[in-house]
Amino acid sequence: MQIRKLAIPNVILIEPRVFGDDRGFFFESYNARAFxxxxxxxxxxxxxxxxxSMRGVLRGLHYQLPPHAQGKLVRVVQGEVFDVAVDIRRGSPTFGKWVGATLSADNKCQMWIPPGFAHGFLTVSESAEFLYKTTDYYAPESERCIAWNDPEIGIQWPIATAPLLSAKDAEGVVLRNAEVFP
Ligand SMILES: Cc1cn([C@H]2C[C@H](O)[C@@H](COP(=O)(O)OP(=O)(O)O[C@H]3O[C@@H](C)C(=O)[C@@H](O)[C@H]3O)O2)c(=O)[nH]c1=O
Structure with missing residues (x-):
């Protein structure tokens, strides 16, 4: 397993060690000790x-506020997405900054998104199946959504046309007006 630090400390890209043979492949998709x-x-x-999700679907940017903040360990088992984390910890030196990485069934990379980050992804293949583990339970009352296209965040999504959004995500607020982490 290889760990790649991204531009924001604490967000980590994990590249597993994959064992391929005539039958196919094997890898440890989660190991608590290694994590x-x-x-x-x-x-x-x-x-x-x-x-x-189908091609062009964008989910995000989502987070749950304390006391239900979630860390997320995310990966793709079919297709390819562009995955993004935005630092929304007030007072953080990287507040409002984003990092992104391609996660795919081929590269098998995982992204660790700590609590205190908004998260979203865009499906760039025909379809994509997205799996993730969370450190807290779903708590819809604590859930918030930041606009995927907030110009002050300026995420460079690899898309030329408008993405497909849920009704909830189309109502995302800009970071400047969002309730963030204390
Ligand atoms: C996230 C979630 C949703 N649901 C339900 C609520 C709703 O009826 C349906 C679809 O929910 P959503 O539209 O919020 O699903 P989705 O847009 O896929 O939400 C997810 O987006 C990515 C980017 C994240 O980071 C996740 O934490 C999560 O917020 O599933 C649960 O029952 N449990 C859950 O944990």
Missing amino acids: ELATGLAVDFVQDNHSR
Whole structure:
């Protein structure tokens, strides 16, 4: 397993060691000990989620406020997405900055998005299946959405046309007006 630090400390890209043979492949998709070594965190994942999206679907930018803040360990098992984390911890030196990475069934990379970050992704293949573990349970009353196209954040989404959004995501607010992490 290889760990790649991204431009924002604490957001980590994990590249697993994949064992290929005549039958196909094997890799450890989660190992608590290795995860703790990589992040320095002993997290308790309590929920696994799985979604499928068509090309051009953008989900995000989502987060849950404390006391239901979630860390997310995300990956793709079919297709390819461009995955993004935005630092929304007030007072952080990287507040409002974003990092992105391509996650795909081919590269098998995972992104660790700590609590205190908004998260979203764009499906860039025909379809994509997205799996993730979370450190807290779904709490819709704590859920918030920042606009995917907030010009002050300035995410360079790899898309030329308007993405497909849920009704909720079309109502996302700009970071300047959002309730963020204290
Ligand atoms: C996220 C979630 C949704 N749901 C339900 C609520 C709703 O009826 C349906 C679809 O929910 P959403 O439209 O919020 O799903 P989605 O837009 O895929 O939401 C996800 O987006 C990505 C970017 C994230 O970071 C995740 O944390 C999560 O917010 O599923 C749950 O029951 N449990 C959950 O944990």
